[in-house]
Amino acid sequence: MEPINIVNSVITPLNRKNVDTDQIISKEFLKRIERTGFGQFLFYHWRFDAQGNEIKDFVLNKPEFKKSKILVAQDNFGCGSSREHAPWAILDYGFNVVIAPSFADIFHNNCFKNGILPIKLTEAECDDILAKGLAKPYKMAVNLAEQTVTGEDGIVYQFTIDPYYKETLLNGWDEIALTFKYEDHIAAYEAKRVAY
Amino acid sequence: MGKNIIEKIWDKHVVYQEEGKPDLLYIDLHLIHEVTSPQAFEGLRINGRKVRRPDLSFATMDHNVPTKNLPTIHDPIARNQIETLAKNAEEFGVELAGMGHPDQGIVHVIGPELGLTQPGKTIVCGDSHTSTHGAFGAIAFGIGTSEVEHVLSTQTLWQNKPRTMEIRVEGELPVGVAAKDIILAIIAKFGIGVGTGYIVEFTGEAIHKLSMEERMTICNMSIEAGAKAGLISPDQTTVDYIRGRKYAPQGDQLEEAVAYWLSLASDEDATYDTVRIIKAEEIEPIITWGTNPSMGTGVSGYVPTQADYEDESDKAALQKALSYMGLEEGQPLTSIDIQHVFIGSCTNSRISDLRAAASVIKGRKVNDNVTAIVVPGSHTTKKQAEAEGLDKIFIAAGFEWRESGCSMCLAMNDDVVPAGERCASTSNRNFEGRQGAGSRTHLVSPPMAAAAAIAGHFVDVREFVKETV
Numbered sequence: 001m002e003p004i005n006i007v008n009s010v011i012t013p014l015n016r017k018n019v020d021t022d023q024i025i026s027k028e029f030l031k032r033i034e035r036t037g038f039g040q041f042l043f044y045h046w047r048f049d050a051q052g053n054e055i056k057d058f059v060l061n062k063p064e065f066k067k068s069k070i071l072v073a074q075d076n077f078g079c080g081s082s083r084e085h086a087p088w089a090i091l092d093y094g095f096n097v098v099i100a101p102s103f104a105d106i107f108h109n110n111c112f113k114n115g116i117l118p119i120k121l122t123e124a125e126c127d128d129i130l131a132k133g134l135a136k137p138y139k140m141a142v143n144l145a146e147q148t149v150t151g152e153d154g155i156v157y158q159f160t161i162d163p164y165y166k167e168t169l170l171n172g173w174d175e176i177a178l179t180f181k182y183e184d185h186i187a188a189y190e191a192k193r194v195a196y
Numbered sequence: 197m198g199k200n201i202i203e204k205i206w207d208k209h210v211v212y213q214e215e216g217k218p219d220l221l222y223i224d225l226h227l228i229h230e231v232t233s234p235q236a237f238e239g240l241r242i243n244g245r246k247v248r249r250p251d252l253s254f255a256t257m258d259h260n261v262p263t264k265n266l267p268t269i270h271d272p273i274a275r276n277q278i279e280t281l282a283k284n285a286e287e288f289g290v291e292l293a294g295m296g297h298p299d300q301g302i303v304h305v306i307g308p309e310l311g312l313t314q315p316g317k318t319i320v321c322g323d324s325h326t327s328t329h330g331a332f333g334a335i336a337f338g339i340g341t342s343e344v345e346h347v348l349s350t351q352t353l354w355q356n357k358p359r360t361m362e363i364r365v366e367g368e369l370p371v372g373v374a375a376k377d378i379i380l381a382i383i384a385k386f387g388i389g390v391g392t393g394y395i396v397e398f399t400g401e402a403i404h405k406l407s408m409e410e411r412m413t414i415c416n417m418s419i420e421a422g423a424k425a426g427l428i429s430p431d432q433t434t435v436d437y438i439r440g441r442k443y444a445p446q447g448d449q450l451e452e453a454v455a456y457w458l459s460l461a462s463d464e465d466a467t468y469d470t471v472r473i474i475k476a477e478e479i480e481p482i483i484t485w486g487t488n489p490s491m492g493t494g495v496s497g498y499v500p501t502q503a504d505y506e507d508e509s510d511k512a513a514l515q516k517a518l519s520y521m522g523l524e525e526g527q528p529l530t531s532i533d534i535q536h537v538f539i540g541s542c543t544n545s546r547i548s549d550l551r552a553a554a555s556v557i558k559g560r561k562v563n564d565n566v567t568a569i570v571v572p573g574s575h576t577t578k579k580q581a582e583a584e585g586l587d588k589i590f591i592a593a594g595f596e597w598r599e600s601g602c603s604m605c606l607a608m609n610d611d612v613v614p615a616g617e618r619c620a621s622t623s624n625r626n627f628e629g630r631q632g633a634g635s636r637t638h639l640v641s642p643p644m645a646a647a648a649a650i651a652g653h654f655v656d657v658r659e660f661v662k663e664t665v
Contacts, residue, residue, distance in 0.1 A: 016516075017509055018388060018488055022627040027608045031260065031273040033234035033280050035341075045629050050615065074509060076389040079422060079488075080627060081606075082324040083232065084340035105358075105392060105424045106324060106338055113342035162356065164217045175342070176245070179350045182212050182220055186352055189211040189222055196314065196445040196453040 001115040003172035007096050007142040009069035013133035014059055019073055020080035021107060025089045038085055039092030064137045070097045072129050077118075078107025087114045097142050099149065101126050112165045115172060117144055119159045129157075144170060198463025201429050202360045202395045205335045205460060209318050211352055218354040224317035226347045227303045228255035228290065230281040231608070232322030236345035237284040248351045250289040254312055257281060257294050258302045259608050263571050263598035266295065274609070288348075299442075301574020301600045304328040304542035308412065309576055311441025315430040315457035320347055325542045325624065327418040330427030331411035332434055333460055335395065337425040358395045358424045359469040365400040367476040372658035374552070374641035375410035376544060376622070378402065379417040380482035380492045386472055388490040391423025394470065397462060398428050402476035408437040409546040416543045417624050420489040429461035483529045483654055484626050484639040486517035491626070492639065493529060495656045501525040520628055521636050522616070530654050532638070536619035537568035537649040538631070539595075539642055541605035544622035545573030549642040550581050553622075554589045556646035556657060562594030563652030569596040569611065571603040595649070607632045620648040 029041040046058050054061045071090065077100040078086060087110045090098065096116060101123040103111075111118045119142070121129070132138040132151070139152040144166065149157045168175065199207075212220040226249075233255070240246070247253060260274040269275040278295065285292035293299035299306055304325050307313040315333035320326060322344045329336035343353055363386075365378060383390075396418055403414070411428050418426025435454050438444045445453040484492035485499045493500070499518065502525065505511045518525065523532065539545070539553050550572060562568045570590050572578035578600055581587055587597045604611040605623035607630070613619045615634025622645050623630075626637035640648070647657040 017513060020488070020625075020627045022606075022625065022630055026629055026633070027606050030231050030608065031271070031277050033238070033277060035235045045633055050633065076392065076422065079388060080324065080419075080625060082322060082326075082338035082340055084235075084322075084342060087340075102389060102392060104389075104422060106340060110340035110342065113340060162218075164354070175354065176239075176243070176346050176349045179220070179346065179352060179354070182352075185212040185220065186222070186350060190351075193222070194456075195224075196449060196456075 001113070001172050004096055004115050004117055004169050005144045007069050007117070008139065009067070010065060010137045010139050011070045011072045011129065011133045012059055012065045012068040013130045014071055014073040015130050015134060017074035018076045018079055021078055021083050021086040022080055024078070024086040025083060030083060030085050035088055036092060038089035039094065042089040042093040067094070069095055070099065070140055070142065071095045072099045072126060072133060074126060075101045075123065077103050079104040082106045084110045084113070087111050087116050091116055099126065099129065112168055113175065115169065117142065117169055119149060121149070121157050121159060125157055197467070198465035200360055200462040200466035200468060201333055201397060201427065201460050202335065205316055205318065206357060208316070218356040220352050221318060221355045223320050223347050223351055223353060224252060225312055225319045226253045227307055227319065227321035227326070228253060228344070229259055229303050229321070229323065230257050230277045231259045232341050233284065233344055234277060234280045235341050236348055237288065239345040240288070240348060245349045247288040247290060247348045252351060253290045253348070255281060255285050255290050255292040256300055256303050256306055259602045259606070261295055261601040262609050263601050263603050263611060266599055298575055301576065302542045302545065302602055304416065305546060305573030305577065308332065308408070309441070309574055311438055311444030314438060314444070314453070315434060316460050320353065324419045325416050327423065327426045328412050328416040328542055330415040330418065330425050331408060332438070333427055333430035333457065335425055335427065338419065359393055361391065361394040361396045361423070361470040361472065362468040363396050363398050364471065364473045365398065365402040365476050366473060367402060369402045369405070369476045369479065373479050373481060374643060375406055375413040376641035377479050377482045378476070379414045380484065380489065380639060381479045382474055383417065383421045383490045384482065384492045385474055386421065388420060388488050389422045390472070391418060391421040394423050396421070396423045396426045397468070398426060399462070403428060404431060407548060408433060409548045412546070413543055417489065420624060430457045431461065481641060481644050481657060483644065485521060485523055485529065487520055487626055487628050489624065489626060489639060491517055495529055495644070495654065497529055499523050499525055499527045499529065530656070532618065533565070533653045534620045534638070534648050535566060535617040536613050537566055537645050538571070538604040538619055538621040538623065539569070539645055540571030540573065540603050541623035542573065542602070543624040544642050545571060545577065547577050547580050549622065550577070550586050551584070553642040553646040554586045556643050556661060557593040557595070557650060558589050560593055560650045562649045565652050566649050568594065568649040569598055569604065571598045571611070572600050574600045604631055606630060613637070620645045620654065
């Protein structure tokens with residue numbers, strides 16, 4: 001996967017809580033056997049009506065957000081299905097960073113396997129950023145190494161991240177290749193493992 | 197100090213531990229299906245990697261499979277996915293119960309049915325409802341496709357140890373209230389994010405009186421409360437269920453296994469990071485009215501109003517949900533007409549679910565305005581139901597009797613609820629568009645779905661059975 005550290009972009013304010021992975025990528029698009037090409041289907045039923053026309057007032061369809069790399073939402077982002085097609089769609093569409101007060105566990109894990117940085121800020125901070133982003137296009141600068149998100153108005157938000165996942169993202173590591181270095185430990189475990 | 201079952205199982209599976217890193221956790225059973233595995237197998241091929249333990253992996257086909265007119269799949273992309281799994285299983289030496297195989301079925305139904313699911317195991321699958329297997333006292337959780345590839349290659353996963361939560365269901369469950377109602381009540385009471393970052397153990401008198409199939413319904417929906425996994429300490433009910441199943445230990449090995457399994461139950465003085473308590477007596481049959489599983493209310497209740505919420509974002513969520521669902525604030529739940537009934541899914545498609553639904557509809561007719569289908573969770577369940585004559589009861593009432601699969605729970609195959617129409621569904625998610633673009637899902641137990649099929653609208657199944665006898 002691609003390493004990630006600095007991301008500068010207008011934010012896309014998705015002012016909703018409990019955004020589930022069924023909304024991020026609907027089931028009719030899960031039948032492909034590739035990891036690529038899912039971006040066109042991101043939030044499909046929120047972006048397009050039954051005839052396939054763009055729904056103009058949905059935030060992703062507004063021209064000012066078309067090149068955004070940072071998605072901001074409310075609580076419990078990515079809940080529901082484990083489908084990794086959700087982060088694949090988010091990344092393929094062009095987002096590298098998702099900011100929310102909390103993430104569902106499986107989605108959160110899946111982000112780190114794909115070079116997406118999920119940032120947890122407090123609910124008040126996210127509300128603040130969403131309000132600014134909804135009022136007018138609002139630029140932010142993400143710095144993973146420093147663990148900061150800086151608004152164009154100079155406000156700095158500090159975030160915490162698990163050190164292991166931080167390293168993984170900064171280096172774009174292949175986790176399986178890393179795990180192979182622990183082969184001896186795995187073999188030793190298997191040798192004493194009781195299997196019924 | 198005593199340990200809870202979560203700590204006991206976790207500690208036994210740590211392969212490697214280092215400060216500043218997640219634990220490297222060994223995986224005892226990896227279940228595989230067609231939708232979340234193709235990219236993982238492709239990753240193995242690209243990197244010249246093998247499946248480390250094909251003997252600890254088991255595959256089936258469930259999400260995409262048709263439930264009628266087998267074996268034709270009209271959708272070429274879905275067909276490709278099915279064929280890809282067959283090829284991958286063959287190439288990498290993984291046992292497969294594919295379409296038409298006697299052991300085929302929904303992955304979370306066949307794991308227990310075949311005896312693959314056992315207490316003390318770590319079990320993963322590229323599917324969030326893997327939590328189902330926790331009913332046996334296993335740590336079972338859903339993973340993404342990259343993690344599927346990681347398990348295939350290494351039989352391990354890097355995992356941060358989750359916090360532990362006890363959800364205690366105290367007291368006695370009222371007659372006519374189902375396991376589905378317990379879990380829907382828990383999610384309605386504590387919210388869909390309550391379990392985020394936790395593994396939950398369900399405890400209490402009401403839980404331990406449940407059958408294994410009822411326990412599976414509870415653990416299945418742990419993920420709808422955000423939990424990484426949900427489990428129940430094993431007891432004699434667990435052991436009795438496993439004994440004699442195809443892949444269960446046999447003979448002396450079984451006795452040894454049983455002693456080990458029972459030793460895993462949480463100690464009397466075990467503690468948890470968080471404890472939540474709900475009283476079984478307060479639970480009534482639940483109907484969801486909104487667009488996530490926490491938006492549910494007892495059958496005697498009403499669709500909530502703005503005044504029921506304080507938080508502005510909750511008020512906004514209510515408005516959005518009701519606008520999608522086409523419901524009015526304050527509307528009695530029993531006034532909601534339905535056009536579809538789906539009895540099936542990894543939550544409620546086992547033999548006891550089918551028996552419970554059949555007992556409600558026996559001798560009655562499905563309402564003229566309702567299309568109703570039953571989709572048994574596995575081929576084995578279907579055969580057993582047919583041996584008991586349940587299929588005849590359903591068909592006589594006007595239900596369609598289908599082949600097994602995930603079906604209308606997520607509508608990846610042809611089983612779709614049309615836009616704007618309502619479905620009383622025994623499945624686990626009522627998200628927007630879950631059962632088809634624009635479809636409206638109400639989650640209920642099998643007896644509640646069966647009663648709604650007859651009445652054409654929601655009714656309290658407890659009253660319904662009395663009144664119409």
